[in-house]
Amino acid sequence: MEATAKHFRKRDAILTCLRSTKVHPSADWIYEKLKAEYSDISLATVYRNLARFKERGEIVSLGTVNGIERFDGNTKPHVHFICTDCSGVLDLHGVAVPEELSKTVSGAGQVSSCQLTFTGKCNQCINKEETA
Amino acid sequence: MEATAKHFRKRDAILTCLRSTKVHPSADWIYEKLKAEYSDISLATVYRNLARFKERGEIVSLGTVNGIERFDGNTKPHVHFICTDCSGVLDLHGVAVPEELSKTVSGAGQVSSCQLTFTGKCNQCINKEETA
DNA sequence: CTCCGTGCAAATACTTTGCAAAGCG
DNA sequence: CGCTTTGCAAAGTATTTGCACGGAG
Numbered sequence: 001m002e003a004t005a006k007h008f009r010k011r012d013a014i015l016t017c018l019r020s021t022k023v024h025p026s027a028d029w030i031y032e033k034l035k036a037e038y039s040d041i042s043l044a045t046v047y048r049n050l051a052r053f054k055e056r057g058e059i060v061s062l063g064t065v066n067g068i069e070r071f072d073g074n075t076k077p078h079v080h081f082i083c084t085d086c087s088g089v090l091d092l093h094g095v096a097v098p099e100e101l102s103k104t105v106s107g108a109g110q111v112s113s114c115q116l117t118f119t120g121k122c123n124q125c126i127n128k129e130e131t132a
Numbered sequence: 133m134e135a136t137a138k139h140f141r142k143r144d145a146i147l148t149c150l151r152s153t154k155v156h157p158s159a160d161w162i163y164e165k166l167k168a169e170y171s172d173i174s175l176a177t178v179y180r181n182l183a184r185f186k187e188r189g190e191i192v193s194l195g196t197v198n199g200i201e202r203f204d205g206n207t208k209p210h211v212h213f214i215c216t217d218c219s220g221v222l223d224l225h226g227v228a229v230p231e232e233l234s235k236t237v238s239g240a241g242q243v244s245s246c247q248l249t250f251t252g253k254c255n256q257c258i259n260k261e262e263t264a
Numbered sequence: 265c266t267c268c269g270t271g272c273a274a275a276t277a278c279t280t281t282g283c284a285a286a287g288c289g
Numbered sequence: 290c291g292c293t294t295t296g297c298a299a300a301g302t303a304t305t306t307g308c309a310c311g312g313a314g
Contacts, residue, residue, distance in 0.1 A: 005313080006312065006313080007268075007269065007312065007313060008269080010269080010270075011269075026303095027303085027304080028303085040270090040271070041270085041271085042270065042271045042272070043271095043304090044270080044271070044272080044273095044304090044305080044306085045269080045270055045271075047303095047305070048269085048305085048306095049269095051304095051305090063195045063196060064195060064196050064303095067278090067279080067302080067303070068302095068303070069303085069304085079237075081240040081241065081243075083241065084244070090240055092236075092237055092240060094236065095233060095236050095237060098230060098233075101227060101230075101248075102250070104224075104227050105211075105213065105224055105227060105250050108213040108222055108224060108250070108252075108254060108255065109213065109215065109252050109253050109254035109255045109256075109257070109258060110252045110253045110258065111213075111250045111251070111252040112216070112251055112252040112253070113250070113251045113252070114248065114249065114250045114251065115247075115248070115249050115251070116229065116233075116246065116247070116248045116249075117246065117247050117248075117249075118234070118237050118240070118243045118245070118246045119243070119244055119245045119246065119247070120240075120241050120242045120243040120244040120245070121241050121244070122240060122241035123240065123241045124241075125241070126241060126242065138287065138288080139288055139293075139294065140293095140294080142294080142295075143294075158278095159278085159279080160278085172295090172296070173295090173296085174295065174296045174297070175279090175296095176279090176280080176281085176295080176296070176297080176298095177294080177295055177296075179278095179279060179280070180280085180281095180294085180295085181294095183279095183280090196278095199277075199278070199303090199304080200277090200278070201278085201279085
């Protein structure tokens with residue numbers, strides 16, 4: 001199948017969009033972004049494809065921020081920082097969940113994944129507040 | 133104010149309920165539970181009080197599991213295990229996020245809290261499957 | 265011709281809100 | 290009397306689903 005196959009153009013666009021941004025977007029964010037290129041795209045298509053990607057492990061859900069689900073095209077385990085002010089999500093590079101921690105958990109069941117998230121106010125929002 | 137003050141009876145009941153269970157309940161779970169004692173309680177009251185408790189830091193939200201928000205009356209930081217089969221949430225005692233990890237994060241902003249969650253299949257669900 | 269992806273609109277499902285009644289001090 | 294809590298029903302919002310159309314092989 002061609003990369004530009006008309007049949008999958010929107011599906012591909014959604015995945016590409018998700019993988020080429022650092023904002024850990026919501027379905028709606030992707031929808032708004034893709035409307036520029038695909039004026040007739042539907043929000044349902046975005047939701048449907050996100051569900052499909054998630055199911056296949058091609059993307060990861062970070063859970064909801066303010067009631068809205070956020071996704072990450074980077075499936076490698078890494079740590080996140082969520083800003084309570086702007087609802088932004090940042091990757092925290094160089095931080096990882098220690099191996100031995102995961103092992104300790106095995107008493108509860110079979111661990112398939114883990115997620116470490118820090119919450120607070122990001123530097124950008126701190127600066128914005130100081131300036132004002 | 134009396135502990136049994138009629139004015140706060142339902143509010144108190146909600147908090148007590150949350151603090152005396154280990155299931156990390158949803159709003160609806162609490163509602164169903166309290167209906168036994170307060171047949172006229174409203175789901176809105178549960179939601180309103182949960183929001184209030186959360187705001188005041190008296191309880192903690194664990195985020196959503198299958199689109200439903202789950203709460204924890206234990207505000208001390210601790211680690212959770214979420215079962216993808218039964219949607220149950222377990223506390224993982226004896227596991228903690230290393231101190232030095234939190235410090236590394238400060239580059240991103242002011243950290244106010246952190247949450248570590250493991251996902252997988254709990255022992256109970258594993259056993260149930262084996263038996264079947 | 266058959267299968268799959270999609271747009272649109274309707275349907276869900278959880279959560280929040282407006283309002284009037286009632287408790288407490 | 291003024292402030293707060295609550296029940297009920299209505300509204301809101303994010304997400305899912307039914308259906309028909311159109312492209313690909």
